[in-house]
Amino acid sequence: MLLNLCLLLTAAFVLSLSYREWPVRRAPLAHWGRVAFSALTALLLVWYSAPVGDLKVDLRYVPVALVTLRYGIGPGSLVALGPVAWRLMDSETGGAVALANALSVLLLAGVLRSRLNLKQLRVTQWPTLLVPYLGVGVAVFVVPGAQILAPWLYLGMLALHGLATLAVLGVLSARLQLLRLTFEARQQSRQDDLTGLGNRQAFDEGLARLPGGSQLALLDVDQFRRLNEEHGAAVGDRALRYIAQVLRDEVGPGAYRLSGEEFALLLDLGSETAARTVVERVQARLADPGEVPWANLSVSAGLATRLPREQPGELRHRADEALYLAKANGRNRLILSPHAPRPASVPDAPGDIRPRHSLWQSQRSTVRLLAQRRPLTDTDWLEVLRGAVDTVDGVEAASLNIREGNRFRMCAVVAYDPALLGLEFTEAAQLRWYGGPAEDWRRGKPRAATMSDMQRAWLDEDSVLPAHDSERLDRAGHRERLRTNLCVPVVLDGEVVAHLNLDSLSKEDAFPAGVMQDAELFAQQIAALLQLQDRWRELEQLSHLHAHLSRADDEQLAAHLAETAHDLLRTTYTLLMRYDPYADALVPAAEAGLGVNPLEAPTLARGEGVAWRALSTGQVIRVDDILTARGAFRPPVSHPERRALMVVPLLSRTGDPLGALCLLRDLPRPFRTPDEALAQMLASVGARVMEGRAHVTDLEVTLDAALTMLGVALEARDFETQGHTQRVQDLARRMGEALQLCGPQLTALRRGAALHDIGKLCIPDAVLLKPGALSAEERAVVERHAPLGAALVARIPFLEPEAQQVVRSHHERWDGGGYPDGLAGTQTPLLARLFALCDVYDALTSERPYKRAMSHESALAVLRDGRGTQFDPDLLDLFCRVVTPRPGVES
Secondary structure, eight states: OHHHHHHHHHHHHHHHTTOOSSSOOOOHHHHHHHHHHHHHHHHHHHHTOEEETTEEEOSTHHHHHHHHHHHOHHHHHHHHHHHHHHHHHHOHHHHHHHHHHHHHHHHHHHHHHTTOOGGGOOGGGGGGGGGGGTTTTGGGGTSTTOTTTHHHHHHHHHHHHHHHHHHHHHHHHHHHHHHHHHHHHHHHHTBOTTTOSBOHHHHHHHHHHOOTTOEEEEEEETTHHHHHHHHOHHHHHHHHHHHHHHHHHHHGGGEEEEETTEEEEEEOSSSHHHHHHHHHHHHHHHTOOOSSTTOSOOEEEEEEEOOTTOOHHHHHHHHHHHHHHHHHTTSSOEEEOTTSOOOTTSOOOOTTOOOOTTHHHHHHHHHHHHHSOSOOOHHHHHHHHHHHHHHSTTOOEEEEEEEETTEEEEEEEESSOGGGTTOEEEHHHHHHHHOSOHHHHHHTOOEEEEHHHHHHHHHHHHTTSOHHHHHHHHHHTTGGGOOEEEEEEEEETTEEEEEEEEEESSOSSOOOHHHHHHHHHHHHHHHHHHHHHHHHHHHHHHHHHHHHHHHOOHHHHHHHHHHHHHHHTTOSEEEEEEEETTTTEEEEEEEESSOOOGGGSOOEETTOHHHHHHHHHTSOEEESOGGGSTTOOOOSSOOTTOOEEEEEEEEOTTSOEEEEEEEEEOTTSOOOHHHHHHHHHHHHHHHHHHHHTTSHHHHHHHHHHHHHHHHHHHHHTTSSOTTHHHHHHHHHHHHHHHTTOOHHHHHHHHHHHHTTTGGGGGSOHHHHTOSSOOOHHHHHHHHTHHHHHHHHHTTSTTOOHHHHHHHHHTTOOTTSOOSSSOOOGGGSOHHHHHHHHHHHHHHHTSOBTTBOOOOHHHHHHHHHHTBTTTBOHHHHHHHHHHOOOOTTSOO
C-alpha cells in the first residue's frame, strides 16, 4: 500500500503540472486530458495492488472519486471503467466486487458533489471526504479467511482512502496556490503604483504584441513641473491620477504610464484616423476648464502606425520623434509620424512645424555617453558625428577635429576616406580654415562657406600645413566634390576645443539660419562631452599624482609635475623652477610644451622676476600679457601670442621657498580663477612631496592638502558658494570633538567633508548651475552625484573607508527617504549623519544665486523641523548646542 500511495502522489504531482496559468481556464482538450490521465493512474494502481485472498487492496478509487467530485459521474465512470474491466477479466469474484465498489463510489461522490466545493474546502469538511469510500471494503466481511480482521481492514482502508484523497488535494492545491501567487505578483509588477495603469514592463510586453497597422501614441503633459512647483507634489500626484482616469475611460487597458508625466496608448482601432480621434478626445477632456489646479492641462502627443515587419523599438522611436516635434513646435499638439501611411482624409502637419529627424535620438546618445564613466573613443565621436549628419538638414558629409594639447586631431569622418583620421592641424591652420574674425571663432559663431570661399581658405591653410599633410587632405578630402561647408567652432571656457565641419556635396546654399541653429546644438553636445572628458582626466591624474610623486626621484618629480600642469591646465609652455639654497636663486628644473632645454632658461636671483614676487607674497600671480609685466620671463622659443602668464609659488609649511611653477598660454586665453585653484592644488602637492616625501606625516599632510584644495577647486568651478568647504570642515570638526571621536575618525570626517560633493564633477553644468527649480529628471541626474562621488574617491590612495561613506551617504535621511541607498536610522554611517547636519546648516546660512542667506536661528528652526525625519534626533540636539553663528550671519 505504501508503494500504491507513492504512485498516487507522484501521479498527482505530474497532473498538477498540467495547470500552467492562473486563472485556470476549462479548455475541453485539457479537461479530457486530465480525465484520461486519471484513468491511466487508476490502472497503474491496480497493477500494483496488495492481494487479500481473492480481493486486491489498492487506491484505485481515489482518482474515481476525485474526478466524480470535480467533473461529475460521467467522467468518473470513464476513470472507473478500466479497473473494473481488468478485475472482471482477472477474477469473476474480484470483478463483481470491483463493480460494486465502483458503483458505490460513483453514486456517493455524485450525491456529495452538489454539497462539496473542492476549490474552497474547509478543515471542517475534511471528514466528508470519507463518504465516497463507505462502500469500498465491505467485501472483506464475506471473503473467506478475512472475517476476523474484517473490521480493522475496512476501517484501515477507509482511513487510507481519506488520507490519500487529502494528500492529492494538497498537491493540486499547492500548485494552484503557486500559480495564483505568481499571477498576482506579476500583475503587481506590471502596474504603476500611483495611477493603476500598466507600467513600463507591461507597456513593453503590449508593444511587442501590437499587430501591424495598429497605433502607438506617446503623450507628455506640458508644463507639469510648473504645476508641481506652484501647488506641490500632492496636487501633481492627483493630476496624474486624473489623467490616468481619463485614459482608462477612453482607451481601457491599452493605457500605460511610462515615467513621470509621460504616458502611452496602444490602439488597435482599425485606422489611424480613429486613433487620432481618440488622442484628440483625450486632449480635449484634459483641457476642460475648471477650478481645480489640474484643470486645463495641455498634452503633447506623437502618433505612429506600426508598419509591416517593423520592430517595436523602431515604432517607439518614430512615436518619440513625433512627440519631440510636438513639444518643440509649440506644445499641446498631436504630430503623426511622417513615415506612417496616412489616409487621404487626414490633413498634413501644420506648415510651421520643422522636422527634426533624429535630433531627439542624438541628444539621448549624448546623454548616454555623458553617463558612462570612461574616456571617449574615436568610435564614440563617430557616433556623435553620424547623429549630426542624420539630423542637420542638407548635410552629406562631415568631419570632427578635437583639440589635443595645442593641436587639433581629426578623430571622426563621415562620407570621407578614413585615411583622414589622425591628421593634425595647428590652431593657426584651423583659424585660417574658419576664415572669419578670431573673435567670432572664439565665440563659436558658425560660418558657412561656398566653393570660392573654401578655395581661398585652402590656399591659406596649405601654407601652414606640412606638404605631406596638405597632399593627404587634398586626396582623401575630396575637395573637388564640396559645394558648401558649415564650420562650427566648439567653445569651452573661452577656448576653441573642437571643429565641427558639416558639408554639402550637392548644394551651394544648403545651410540657412535654422540649420545653423541645429548645428550649434551639436556643438553644445560636443562641448559637454569634452568638458566631461576634461573633468575625468583631471580627477584621474590628481588621484594618481600622490603615488607617482612619492615613488619618483627629484628629477622625475619635477618632470612629472611640469607635465601634469601642462596637460591639466592646457598651457602652451610650462616651466618648473626649483629653489637652490646654495645659490639663493631659482634654477630651471623641468619644462613641458615647447621642447626647450631647461638649461636655456635663466637663473633668477632672489628678488628677480614675477616668480620671486609670487614667492615673497605667497600668492598666485596672473598676468594677461607678459609684455606689460615687469621682469616677466619669456622662453627663447616662443610664439608672439603666448603672453598670458600664471606663476604659482611652491612654499614649505614654514613659508620657505621651494620653487615656482611658471605657466604660459596664448594671449586670447588668459588664466581664470578655476585654473588658479587647480594650479594651487598641484603646487601644494608638489611642494609637500618636494619638502620630504619620505615621511609619513608629510604624506598625510599632502593628502589632506590635495583633498581640501580639490574641494576649493570645485567651489571655484561654481559648484558651491565660496568658503563652503572650509566652513563645513570646521563645523564637522567641532561636532566630532563634541562627540569625542578618535583621531582617525576626525581625519576621515575632515577628508569626507572636503570631498563630499566631488561627484558633481560628473553632473552637466546645465543641470548643476540651473538657477530655477529642477525637474524630476534633472533632480535624478543631480542625485547621482553621491554614488558617482563615492566611486571617484575610492580611487584616491590612503583615503579612509569612513571618508568614502561620508561622500556616498551624506544625503540619506533618518526616515529612509534619502538617497542613494534609502538607508534609515543608524543604517546610515555615523560620520555621514553628522556631516549632513553641517552641510544643510551651511547651505541654509549661505547666499546662493537662487536664495538669500538665512539667519542662524532660522536655520536651526529648519533643522529642528527635520528632527526624526531627516536628521538623527540625538545628533541634532548636540548640533544645536555646539553650533554658533558664524561672522556675517545674523543670530
